[in-house]
Amino acid sequence: MSNADAWGLPGVLSFFDAARSTVDQVYPSEWFFLRDRLRRGMNVLDVGCAQGGFAAILGEHLDHFHYTGIDINAEMIAKARQRHPGHEFHVVAEDTEWQCLGGRQFDLVMVLGILHLHEGWRDTIARAWGHTGSCLMLDLREHQGQTLEDKTMSSFSMCFGADDDLYEQTRLPYVIVNSAEALAEVRRNTPGAGRVSHYGYLHPVSAAARTPVAEVMTNVWCVER
Template sequence: MVDPYKSWLDAGVAEAMGALALEDLAKPDWETHPPFKYFLRAMERLGGAATLLDAGCGVGHYSEVLARRYPRVRYTGFDFSPHMVDEARRLWPGREFFVADMVGHDYAGHDVVLASSLIEVMDDWARGSEALCQTLTGKLVLHRVRVHGGPTVRNDTTGYPGQPTYTHVHNERELLNFYEERGLSAVWREYWTEHPQATYIFEKA
Protein backbone atom coordinates (compact mmCIF):
# COMPACT_ATOMS: atom_id res chain seq x y z
CA MET A 1 0.00 0.00 0.00
CA VAL A 2 1.39 3.39 -1.01
CA ASP A 3 1.74 5.77 1.93
CA PRO A 4 2.02 9.31 0.50
CA TYR A 5 2.38 10.84 3.93
CA LYS A 6 5.70 9.06 4.38
CA SER A 7 6.92 10.73 1.19
CA TRP A 8 5.84 14.23 2.19
CA LEU A 9 7.41 13.84 5.64
CA ASP A 10 10.80 12.93 4.18
CA ALA A 11 13.54 15.56 4.52
CA GLY A 12 14.97 14.61 1.14
CA VAL A 13 11.64 15.28 -0.53
CA ALA A 14 11.50 18.77 0.98
CA GLU A 15 15.04 19.49 -0.17
CA ALA A 16 14.29 18.27 -3.71
CA MET A 17 11.11 20.35 -3.90
CA GLY A 18 13.01 23.40 -2.70
CA ALA A 19 15.64 22.97 -5.40
CA LEU A 20 12.96 22.55 -8.06
CA ALA A 21 11.11 25.66 -6.89
CA LEU A 22 14.28 27.74 -7.08
CA GLU A 23 14.98 26.40 -10.56
CA ASP A 24 11.50 27.28 -11.81
CA LEU A 25 11.59 30.76 -10.28
CA ALA A 26 15.04 31.51 -11.72
CA LYS A 27 13.87 31.12 -15.32
CA PRO A 28 13.45 34.36 -17.31
CA ASP A 29 9.97 33.23 -18.35
CA TRP A 30 8.97 31.96 -14.89
CA GLU A 31 5.53 33.56 -15.21
CA THR A 32 4.68 31.17 -18.07
CA HIS A 33 5.30 28.12 -15.86
CA PRO A 34 1.73 26.72 -15.66
CA PRO A 35 1.44 26.52 -11.84
CA PHE A 36 2.52 30.15 -11.53
CA LYS A 37 0.64 31.37 -14.61
CA TYR A 38 -2.77 30.12 -13.52
CA PHE A 39 -2.26 31.15 -9.92
CA LEU A 40 -1.51 34.70 -11.08
CA ARG A 41 -4.59 34.67 -13.31
CA ALA A 42 -6.67 33.79 -10.28
CA MET A 43 -5.02 36.56 -8.28
CA GLU A 44 -5.92 39.05 -11.02
CA ARG A 45 -9.55 38.40 -10.13
CA LEU A 46 -8.87 38.88 -6.44
CA GLY A 47 -7.25 42.29 -6.74
CA GLY A 48 -8.55 43.58 -3.43
CA ALA A 49 -7.10 40.75 -1.39
CA ALA A 50 -4.86 41.81 1.50
CA THR A 51 -4.11 38.44 3.11
CA LEU A 52 -3.53 34.93 1.77
CA LEU A 53 -3.23 31.67 3.68
CA ASP A 54 -1.43 28.89 1.78
CA ALA A 55 -2.84 25.58 3.09
CA GLY A 56 -0.35 22.78 2.49
CA CYS A 57 2.27 25.29 1.42
CA GLY A 58 5.08 22.78 0.85
CA VAL A 59 8.30 24.75 0.48
CA GLY A 60 6.45 28.07 0.29
CA HIS A 61 7.28 29.01 -3.29
CA TYR A 62 3.97 30.82 -3.81
CA SER A 63 5.16 33.33 -1.22
CA GLU A 64 7.85 34.33 -3.72
CA VAL A 65 5.37 34.48 -6.61
CA LEU A 66 3.23 36.85 -4.53
CA ALA A 67 6.24 38.91 -3.46
CA ARG A 68 7.15 39.50 -7.09
CA ARG A 69 3.72 40.41 -8.41
CA TYR A 70 1.48 41.18 -5.42
CA PRO A 71 3.87 42.41 -2.72
CA ARG A 72 1.11 44.10 -0.73
CA VAL A 73 -0.63 40.78 -0.05
CA ARG A 74 0.37 39.42 3.34
CA TYR A 75 1.27 35.75 2.95
CA THR A 76 1.09 33.01 5.59
CA GLY A 77 1.72 29.34 4.86
CA PHE A 78 1.36 26.10 6.78
CA ASP A 79 2.17 22.47 6.11
CA PHE A 80 1.85 19.28 8.13
CA SER A 81 5.47 18.36 7.32
CA PRO A 82 8.07 19.96 9.62
CA HIS A 83 10.71 19.38 6.93
CA MET A 84 8.67 21.32 4.37
CA VAL A 85 8.26 24.20 6.78
CA ASP A 86 11.96 24.15 7.64
CA GLU A 87 12.83 24.28 3.94
CA ALA A 88 10.36 27.13 3.35
CA ARG A 89 11.90 29.12 6.19
CA ARG A 90 15.38 28.47 4.81
CA LEU A 91 14.43 29.56 1.28
CA TRP A 92 12.32 32.57 2.23
CA PRO A 93 13.59 33.95 5.56
CA GLY A 94 11.39 36.51 7.24
CA ARG A 95 8.15 35.07 5.86
CA GLU A 96 5.55 33.38 8.02
CA PHE A 97 5.34 29.57 7.94
CA PHE A 98 4.14 27.15 10.59
CA VAL A 99 3.40 23.46 11.07
CA ALA A 100 -0.28 22.45 11.17
CA ASP A 101 -2.68 19.88 9.77
CA MET A 102 -5.42 20.78 7.34
CA VAL A 103 -7.93 18.74 9.36
CA GLY A 104 -9.50 20.88 12.05
CA HIS A 105 -7.70 24.10 11.10
CA ASP A 106 -9.54 27.42 11.40
CA TYR A 107 -9.50 29.29 8.07
CA ALA A 108 -11.40 32.38 9.18
CA GLY A 109 -9.89 35.83 8.86
CA HIS A 110 -8.09 35.45 5.53
CA ASP A 111 -9.16 37.14 2.31
CA VAL A 112 -7.87 34.19 0.26
CA VAL A 113 -7.12 30.58 1.14
CA LEU A 114 -4.93 28.82 -1.42
CA ALA A 115 -5.06 25.02 -1.68
CA SER A 116 -2.58 24.03 -4.38
CA SER A 117 -1.85 20.40 -5.32
CA LEU A 118 -3.51 19.42 -2.08
CA ILE A 119 -6.74 17.48 -2.37
CA GLU A 120 -5.39 15.16 -5.05
CA VAL A 121 -2.66 13.84 -2.74
CA MET A 122 -4.80 13.51 0.40
CA ASP A 123 -6.21 10.07 1.11
CA ASP A 124 -9.25 11.50 2.89
CA TRP A 125 -9.42 14.79 1.02
CA ALA A 126 -13.12 15.26 1.86
CA ARG A 127 -12.47 15.16 5.61
CA GLY A 128 -9.56 17.52 5.16
CA SER A 129 -11.81 19.95 3.30
CA GLU A 130 -14.60 19.99 5.89
CA ALA A 131 -12.98 22.47 8.26
CA LEU A 132 -12.05 24.68 5.33
CA CYS A 133 -15.64 24.80 4.12
CA GLN A 134 -16.99 25.40 7.63
CA THR A 135 -14.65 28.20 8.68
CA LEU A 136 -13.77 29.95 5.39
CA THR A 137 -14.69 33.63 5.44
CA GLY A 138 -12.89 34.76 2.28
CA LYS A 139 -12.31 33.19 -1.13
CA LEU A 140 -10.89 29.74 -1.81
CA VAL A 141 -8.46 29.22 -4.69
CA LEU A 142 -8.42 25.51 -5.48
CA HIS A 143 -5.35 25.20 -7.67
CA ARG A 144 -3.71 22.45 -9.71
CA VAL A 145 -6.72 20.15 -9.43
CA ARG A 146 -6.83 17.14 -11.73
CA VAL A 147 -10.36 16.80 -13.12
CA HIS A 148 -12.16 14.92 -15.86
CA GLY A 149 -15.64 13.76 -16.81
CA GLY A 150 -15.17 10.16 -15.75
CA PRO A 151 -15.31 8.61 -12.29
CA THR A 152 -12.90 9.77 -9.61
CA VAL A 153 -9.83 7.54 -9.66
CA ARG A 154 -6.63 7.20 -7.65
CA ASN A 155 -3.43 6.71 -9.61
CA ASP A 156 -0.25 5.45 -7.98
CA THR A 157 2.70 7.49 -9.16
CA THR A 158 6.16 8.73 -8.22
CA GLY A 159 6.76 11.96 -6.33
CA TYR A 160 9.88 13.82 -5.23
CA PRO A 161 12.55 12.45 -5.56
CA GLY A 162 11.40 9.00 -6.66
CA GLN A 163 9.15 8.44 -3.65
CA PRO A 164 5.92 6.46 -4.16
CA THR A 165 2.75 8.50 -3.84
CA TYR A 166 -0.60 8.83 -5.59
CA THR A 167 -2.89 11.43 -7.11
CA HIS A 168 -6.65 11.64 -7.36
CA VAL A 169 -8.25 12.57 -10.66
CA HIS A 170 -11.64 13.93 -9.67
CA ASN A 171 -14.93 13.77 -11.46
CA GLU A 172 -15.49 17.50 -11.84
CA ARG A 173 -19.23 17.47 -11.24
CA GLU A 174 -18.85 15.45 -8.06
CA LEU A 175 -16.11 17.77 -6.86
CA LEU A 176 -18.18 20.90 -7.48
CA ASN A 177 -21.19 19.27 -5.81
CA PHE A 178 -19.10 18.54 -2.73
CA TYR A 179 -18.30 22.22 -2.25
CA GLU A 180 -21.76 23.43 -3.26
CA GLU A 181 -23.36 21.17 -0.64
CA ARG A 182 -21.15 22.89 1.94
CA GLY A 183 -22.11 26.40 0.86
CA LEU A 184 -19.32 27.24 -1.60
CA SER A 185 -19.90 28.13 -5.25
CA ALA A 186 -17.32 28.18 -8.03
CA VAL A 187 -17.38 31.76 -9.34
CA TRP A 188 -14.42 31.36 -11.71
CA ARG A 189 -12.51 28.50 -13.26
CA GLU A 190 -9.85 28.02 -15.87
CA TYR A 191 -8.83 24.75 -17.47
CA TRP A 192 -5.14 24.45 -18.18
CA THR A 193 -4.10 24.03 -21.80
CA GLU A 194 -0.78 22.40 -20.87
CA HIS A 195 -2.04 19.66 -18.52
CA PRO A 196 -5.42 18.13 -17.57
CA GLN A 197 -5.73 20.37 -14.52
CA ALA A 198 -7.86 23.31 -13.46
CA THR A 199 -7.87 26.29 -11.12
CA TYR A 200 -11.05 27.46 -9.36
CA ILE A 201 -12.17 30.36 -7.20
CA PHE A 202 -14.91 29.51 -4.69
CA GLU A 203 -16.84 31.82 -2.42
CA LYS A 204 -19.62 31.42 0.11
CA ALA A 205 -22.95 31.18 -1.66
Protein backbone atom coordinates (compact mmCIF):
# COMPACT_ATOMS: atom_id res chain seq x y z
CA MET A 1 0.00 0.00 0.00
CA SER A 2 1.37 3.42 -0.93
CA ASN A 3 1.85 6.18 1.64
CA ALA A 4 -0.99 8.13 0.00
CA ASP A 5 -3.36 5.16 0.29
CA ALA A 6 -2.32 4.58 3.91
CA TRP A 7 -3.46 8.10 4.83
CA GLY A 8 -6.83 7.36 3.23
CA LEU A 9 -7.75 4.37 5.39
CA PRO A 10 -11.20 4.93 6.95
CA GLY A 11 -9.91 4.88 10.53
CA VAL A 12 -7.24 7.44 9.69
CA LEU A 13 -9.74 9.74 7.99
CA SER A 14 -12.07 9.44 10.99
CA PHE A 15 -9.24 10.32 13.37
CA PHE A 16 -8.61 13.60 11.57
CA ASP A 17 -12.31 14.49 11.63
CA ALA A 18 -11.64 15.85 15.12
CA ALA A 19 -7.86 15.89 15.60
CA ARG A 20 -5.48 18.81 15.04
CA SER A 21 -8.18 21.42 14.50
CA THR A 22 -8.09 23.61 17.65
CA VAL A 23 -5.35 25.58 19.37
CA ASP A 24 -5.61 23.17 22.31
CA GLN A 25 -4.42 20.41 19.96
CA VAL A 26 -1.30 22.28 18.86
CA TYR A 27 1.86 20.91 20.46
CA PRO A 28 3.78 23.27 22.78
CA SER A 29 6.84 23.08 20.53
CA GLU A 30 4.74 24.21 17.55
CA TRP A 31 2.96 27.02 19.41
CA PHE A 32 6.31 28.30 20.75
CA PHE A 33 7.09 29.62 17.25
CA LEU A 34 3.64 29.92 15.69
CA ARG A 35 2.12 32.29 18.24
CA ASP A 36 4.59 35.09 17.42
CA ARG A 37 4.18 34.79 13.65
CA LEU A 38 0.45 35.27 13.31
CA ARG A 39 -0.30 38.38 11.26
CA ARG A 40 -3.57 39.63 9.81
CA GLY A 41 -3.57 39.11 6.05
CA MET A 42 -0.75 36.56 6.09
CA ASN A 43 -0.38 33.91 3.39
CA VAL A 44 0.17 30.38 4.76
CA LEU A 45 1.12 27.08 3.11
CA ASP A 46 0.46 23.88 5.07
CA VAL A 47 2.33 20.86 3.67
CA GLY A 48 0.64 17.61 4.63
CA CYS A 49 -2.48 19.46 5.70
CA ALA A 50 -4.77 16.41 6.17
CA GLN A 51 -8.28 17.90 6.54
CA GLY A 52 -6.99 21.45 6.86
CA GLY A 53 -7.22 21.66 10.62
CA PHE A 54 -4.70 24.47 10.81
CA ALA A 55 -7.10 26.68 8.86
CA ALA A 56 -9.42 26.47 11.88
CA ILE A 57 -6.51 26.93 14.30
CA LEU A 58 -5.33 30.09 12.56
CA GLY A 59 -8.93 31.27 12.37
CA GLU A 60 -9.10 31.29 16.17
CA HIS A 61 -6.61 34.18 16.14
CA LEU A 62 -6.92 35.87 12.74
CA ASP A 63 -9.95 37.34 11.04
CA HIS A 64 -8.25 37.64 7.66
CA PHE A 65 -5.59 35.34 6.17
CA HIS A 66 -5.10 33.08 3.16
CA TYR A 67 -4.46 29.41 3.80
CA THR A 68 -3.32 26.87 1.19
CA GLY A 69 -3.15 23.20 2.11
CA ILE A 70 -1.53 20.39 0.13
CA ASP A 71 -1.65 16.67 0.85
CA ILE A 72 -0.90 13.39 -0.92
CA ASN A 73 -4.31 11.86 -0.14
CA ALA A 74 -7.30 12.92 -2.26
CA GLU A 75 -9.88 11.94 0.37
CA MET A 76 -8.20 14.14 2.97
CA ILE A 77 -8.28 17.04 0.53
CA ALA A 78 -11.94 16.43 -0.34
CA LYS A 79 -12.83 16.62 3.35
CA ALA A 80 -10.67 19.75 3.77
CA ARG A 81 -12.52 21.51 0.94
CA GLN A 82 -15.86 20.67 2.55
CA ARG A 83 -14.80 21.86 5.98
CA HIS A 84 -12.97 25.03 4.90
CA PRO A 85 -14.56 26.29 1.66
CA GLY A 86 -12.98 29.72 2.00
CA HIS A 87 -9.46 28.35 1.59
CA GLU A 88 -7.41 26.61 -1.09
CA PHE A 89 -6.49 22.92 -1.23
CA HIS A 90 -4.56 20.73 -3.67
CA VAL A 91 -3.68 17.05 -4.02
CA VAL A 92 0.01 16.55 -4.77
CA ALA A 93 1.94 13.43 -5.67
CA GLU A 94 4.54 12.35 -3.15
CA ASP A 95 8.15 13.17 -3.98
CA THR A 96 7.29 15.41 -6.94
CA GLU A 97 7.37 19.15 -7.47
CA TRP A 98 4.27 21.02 -6.29
CA GLN A 99 3.32 22.41 -9.68
CA CYS A 100 -0.09 23.53 -8.40
CA LEU A 101 1.71 26.28 -6.46
CA GLY A 102 3.66 27.63 -9.41
CA GLY A 103 6.39 29.93 -8.13
CA ARG A 104 4.32 31.30 -5.26
CA GLN A 105 5.99 32.36 -2.02
CA PHE A 106 4.26 32.27 1.36
CA ASP A 107 4.77 34.28 4.53
CA LEU A 108 4.68 31.08 6.56
CA VAL A 109 5.19 27.50 5.41
CA MET A 110 4.40 24.70 7.87
CA VAL A 111 5.56 21.09 7.52
CA LEU A 112 4.34 19.56 10.77
CA GLY A 113 3.67 15.95 11.67
CA ILE A 114 4.76 14.30 8.42
CA LEU A 115 8.55 14.42 8.00
CA HIS A 116 9.15 11.54 10.40
CA LEU A 117 6.63 9.40 8.50
CA HIS A 118 7.96 9.38 4.95
CA GLU A 119 11.12 8.46 3.15
CA GLY A 120 11.63 11.68 1.19
CA TRP A 121 11.75 14.01 4.20
CA ARG A 122 14.90 15.80 3.06
CA ASP A 123 13.44 16.64 -0.34
CA THR A 124 10.22 17.83 1.29
CA ILE A 125 12.17 20.32 3.40
CA ALA A 126 13.92 21.62 0.29
CA ARG A 127 10.65 21.99 -1.65
CA ALA A 128 8.99 23.76 1.26
CA TRP A 129 11.91 26.17 1.53
CA GLY A 130 11.55 26.97 -2.16
CA HIS A 131 8.07 28.36 -1.40
CA THR A 132 9.09 30.18 1.78
CA GLY A 133 9.03 33.93 1.56
CA SER A 134 9.68 34.60 5.23
CA CYS A 135 9.46 31.66 7.66
CA LEU A 136 9.47 27.85 7.48
CA MET A 137 8.37 25.71 10.43
CA LEU A 138 9.08 21.98 10.41
CA ASP A 139 9.37 19.21 12.97
CA LEU A 140 11.66 16.22 13.34
CA ARG A 141 12.02 13.34 15.78
CA GLU A 142 15.62 13.28 17.00
CA HIS A 143 18.03 11.43 19.29
CA GLN A 144 21.73 11.16 19.96
CA GLY A 145 22.15 7.82 18.21
CA GLN A 146 22.36 6.79 14.59
CA THR A 147 19.69 8.06 12.20
CA LEU A 148 16.96 5.45 11.70
CA GLU A 149 14.95 5.68 8.48
CA ASP A 150 14.68 2.05 7.30
CA LYS A 151 11.16 0.92 8.20
CA THR A 152 12.37 -2.63 8.77
CA MET A 153 14.16 -1.15 11.81
CA SER A 154 11.85 1.71 12.80
CA SER A 155 8.22 1.88 11.63
CA PHE A 156 4.82 3.35 12.43
CA SER A 157 1.48 1.57 12.11
CA MET A 158 -1.57 3.44 10.84
CA CYS A 159 -3.76 2.40 13.78
CA PHE A 160 -5.38 5.79 14.35
CA GLY A 161 -8.42 4.73 16.34
CA ALA A 162 -8.56 1.32 14.65
CA ASP A 163 -6.94 -1.89 15.79
CA ASP A 164 -7.55 -4.59 13.19
CA ASP A 165 -4.75 -6.28 11.30
CA LEU A 166 -4.99 -4.04 8.23
CA TYR A 167 -4.08 -0.95 10.25
CA GLU A 168 -1.34 -2.70 12.21
CA GLN A 169 0.20 -4.14 9.05
CA THR A 170 0.09 -0.84 7.15
CA ARG A 171 3.37 0.66 8.21
CA LEU A 172 5.24 3.83 7.33
CA PRO A 173 8.85 4.59 8.26
CA TYR A 174 9.26 6.14 11.69
CA VAL A 175 12.26 8.36 11.01
CA ILE A 176 14.42 9.32 13.98
CA VAL A 177 17.30 11.60 13.02
CA ASN A 178 20.61 12.00 14.79
CA SER A 179 20.51 15.49 16.30
CA ALA A 180 23.74 16.65 14.66
CA GLU A 181 22.56 15.32 11.30
CA ALA A 182 19.21 17.07 11.79
CA LEU A 183 20.95 20.43 12.05
CA ALA A 184 23.13 19.65 9.03
CA GLU A 185 20.15 18.57 6.91
CA VAL A 186 18.04 21.58 7.88
CA ARG A 187 20.89 23.90 6.93
CA ARG A 188 21.68 22.02 3.71
CA ASN A 189 18.08 22.11 2.52
CA THR A 190 17.45 25.77 3.41
CA PRO A 191 20.27 27.56 1.58
CA GLY A 192 20.52 31.26 2.29
CA ALA A 193 18.61 31.08 5.58
CA GLY A 194 19.22 34.12 7.76
CA ARG A 195 18.29 32.51 11.06
CA VAL A 196 17.74 28.92 12.23
CA SER A 197 16.14 28.22 15.62
CA HIS A 198 14.69 25.14 17.27
CA TYR A 199 12.72 24.21 20.35
CA GLY A 200 11.74 20.78 21.60
CA TYR A 201 11.51 18.37 24.48
CA LEU A 202 12.03 14.70 25.25
CA HIS A 203 8.94 12.59 24.74
CA PRO A 204 8.22 8.84 24.61
CA VAL A 205 7.92 7.54 21.06
CA SER A 206 4.43 7.05 19.71
CA ALA A 207 2.59 3.94 20.89
CA ALA A 208 2.11 3.12 17.20
CA ALA A 209 5.89 3.02 16.61
CA ARG A 210 7.95 -0.14 16.46
CA THR A 211 11.47 1.13 17.09
CA PRO A 212 14.45 0.38 19.35
CA VAL A 213 14.36 3.96 20.69
CA ALA A 214 12.32 4.71 23.82
CA GLU A 215 12.39 8.53 23.80
CA VAL A 216 12.87 11.16 21.12
CA MET A 217 13.42 14.88 21.09
CA THR A 218 10.33 16.31 19.36
CA ASN A 219 12.03 19.30 17.80
CA VAL A 220 10.35 22.10 15.87
CA TRP A 221 12.69 24.07 13.65
CA CYS A 222 12.01 27.66 12.63
CA VAL A 223 13.98 28.79 9.57
CA GLU A 224 13.78 32.43 8.52
CA ARG A 225 14.91 34.25 5.40
